[in-house]
Amino acid sequence: MRTLPDVAALAPAYDVAVVGAGPAGMAAAIAAAAHGLSVLVADEAPAPGGQIYRAVTTTRVRRRSLLGADYWRGAPLAAAFAAAPVDTLPEASVWHLDDACVLGVSAQGASRLVTARHVILATGALERPFPVRGWTEPGVMTVGAAQILLKSSGLVATGRVVLAGTGPLLWLLASQYLASGAPPALILDTTPRANWRLAAPHLPAFLCSPYALKGLRLMARVRRRVPVISDVTGLGIDRDGAAQLVTYRHGDGRSGAAAADIVLLHQGVVPNVNLAGAAGCALEWNDTQACWQPQTDAWGMTSVAHIALAGDGAGILGAEAAAVRGKLAGLAAACALGAITPQTRDRLAARPRAALRRCGRGRAFLDALYRPAGSMRVAPPDAIACRCEEVTGADIRAAVRDLHVTGPNQMKAFLRCGMGPCQGRMCALTVAETIAEARGVSPAEVGTMRLRSPVKPLTLGELASLPRSEADTKAVLRG
Amino acid sequence: MFRRLPEADGPAVSFTLNGRPATGVDGDSVAAALLAMGERVCRTTAVSGAARGPFCLMGVCFECLVTIDRIGNRQACLVRLRAGMQVETGKGKREAGP
Numbered sequence A: 001m002r003t004l005p006d007v008a009a010l011a012p013a014y015d016v017a018v019v020g021a022g023p024a025g026m027a028a029a030i031a032a033a034a035h036g037l038s039v040l041v042a043d044e045a046p047a048p049g050g051q052i053y054r055a056v057t058t059t060r061v062r063r064r065s066l067l068g069a070d071y072w073r074g075a076p077l078a079a080a081f082a083a084a085p086v087d088t089l090p091e092a093s094v095w096h097l098d099d100a101c102v103l104g105v106s107a108q109g110a111s112r113l114v115t116a117r118h119v120i121l122a123t124g125a126l127e128r129p130f131p132v133r134g135w136t137e138p139g140v141m142t143v144g145a146a147q148i149l150l151k152s153s154g155l156v157a158t159g160r161v162v163l164a165g166t167g168p169l170l171w172l173l174a175s176q177y178l179a180s181g182a183p184p185a186l187i188l189d190t191t192p193r194a195n196w197r198l199a200a201p202h203l204p205a206f207l208c209s210p211y212a213l214k215g216l217r218l219m220a221r222v223r224r225r226v227p228v229i230s231d232v233t234g235l236g237i238d239r240d241g242a243a244q245l246v247t248y249r250h251g252d253g254r255s256g257a258a259a260a261d262i263v264l265l266h267q268g269v270v271p272n273v274n275l276a277g278a279a280g281c282a283l284e285w286n287d288t289q290a291c292w293q294p295q296t297d298a299w300g301m302t303s304v305a306h307i308a309l310a311g312d313g314a315g316i317l318g319a320e321a322a323a324v325r326g327k328l329a330g331l332a333a334a335c336a337l338g339a340i341t342p343q344t345r346d347r348l349a350a351r352p353r354a355a356l357r358r359c360g361r362g363r364a365f366l367d368a369l370y371r372p373a374g375s376m377r378v379a380p381p382d383a384i385a386c387r388c389e390e391v392t393g394a395d396i397r398a399a400v401r402d403l404h405v406t407g408p409n410q411m412k413a414f415l416r417c418g419m420g421p422c423q424g425r426m427c428a429l430t431v432a433e434t435i436a437e438a439r440g441v442s443p444a445e446v447g448t449m450r451l452r453s454p455v456k457p458l459t460l461g462e463l464a465s466l467p468r469s470e471a472d473t474k475a476v477l478r479g
Numbered sequence B: 001m002f003r004r005l006p007e008a009d010g011p012a013v014s015f016t017l018n019g020r021p022a023t024g025v026d027g028d029s030v031a032a033a034l035l036a037m038g039e040r041v042c043r044t045t046a047v048s049g050a051a052r053g054p055f056c057l058m059g060v061c062f063e064c065l066v067t068i069d070r071i072g073n074r075q076a077c078l079v080r081l082r083a084g085m086q087v088e089t090g091k092g093k094r095e096a097g098p
């Protein structure tokens, strides 16, 4: 891997551009480069790894038991990536992609347009928004945020740390905090009791999966040391001096409260679809995982020619599967660009496909068990839904009721939700689900926000300094 | 509110926060360095003036916007801390330039 210092060092064109250097992006780049294609990998972080293997080549937290064996699985992949003949541009954001495979790339305060013959989006997942009253207070963060601080800077939260929500990552962080000597004070588990019944039919397959034993052991370890309250609903957070007061309801309806110095929220992860959506890739509603995901075929190809998706950005399957899906997307790229025949592609894909089937075992159980309750996916009236524009659940419901707003795009016009700097990343799901609930229809029916480039804010100066043709100038100048 | 594991200590990186001297550790993002110092507020919002701090640490939420070396609205969680950086927390709506 050749690390480029800035956008000036980019070649004007690449065979394959990969966005994201997590497991899927690294594996895709390695596979494409192995067949002689020129490859660029652009990533927002300073070092490869994505979120799951964040800082795997640079972290100082090297006690194996602390971050766990699954984290260190990223090390050999990162080593193979470092040895592959690819260009990487770290600390870069890709703010534009269109159906001609032109990418707008920004790094170190300068932008450049790069053309690729084929694009693989490995933009991964982000944490599902968890809109509760007070979730915007400083000191309230996500579980994933705490994990990033631990991996990349060796920071652990101190004082009374309350974890609230559902999903495997919450338990993983709790066990990592235990191993760091900083056990959380309390876990408020919002997994709906009814999910156990829905997940039960998938239990036998889960028990044969590689996750079962590991996961059950990990949860048992945490439960021995950390008080856990199950079947929690009605969560809210209020500032109390420099601390927070977390209030909630037990499964039996009693109310409870806990003081916290740091509150860490989690409600599972969902695909990060902004760049794919802005490039025109068709999105579909995945009702099992309650999220939008780009439509893809078995090779990760989207509805737009030569734009593919790999990894959790195409639907949540986890890190191990992401690397496999990256490899498949890399092979598909090599075939689409004529570097290998379809026969060779299929032969080389046989083992990854078998591996992917193995990774998929047990997924149905996890999906059913950790599907967040509907009440956690909509904004309660007193909670902020759109953090950027400070639009509450009550505002959205009132707009549906009084102004007959039917979907998120129309809602933008009235309330600006989704139009702040995060461009809907933090509210698109909440707004769609809250409208859907208020209208009594499914999120698939209300649709999602239309996405457009630039998908990351950039300065006018950067935009203005892009090279432009005479025709471009004529298009905007009058007279 | 956050403490650093002993093994994670590394070379100190000096910078300024709102004009006052501050220190982080090599490898920190600007947001991580602020949190390690106990600084949990990055800005106040343009709409209501409410205090906000880093939320996702992965470039998604835009709550960590600060001014770095006179360039406004930079995501503190995505910018790697470098020696001599001038970091300023953000305040409400931005004034129009002269």
Ligand code: FES
Pocket (backbone or CB within 6 Å): B031, B053, B054, B055, B056, B057, B058, B059, B060, B061, B062, B063, B064, B065, B075, B076, B077, B078
């Ligand atoms: S903390 Fe979310 S973008 Fe920086």
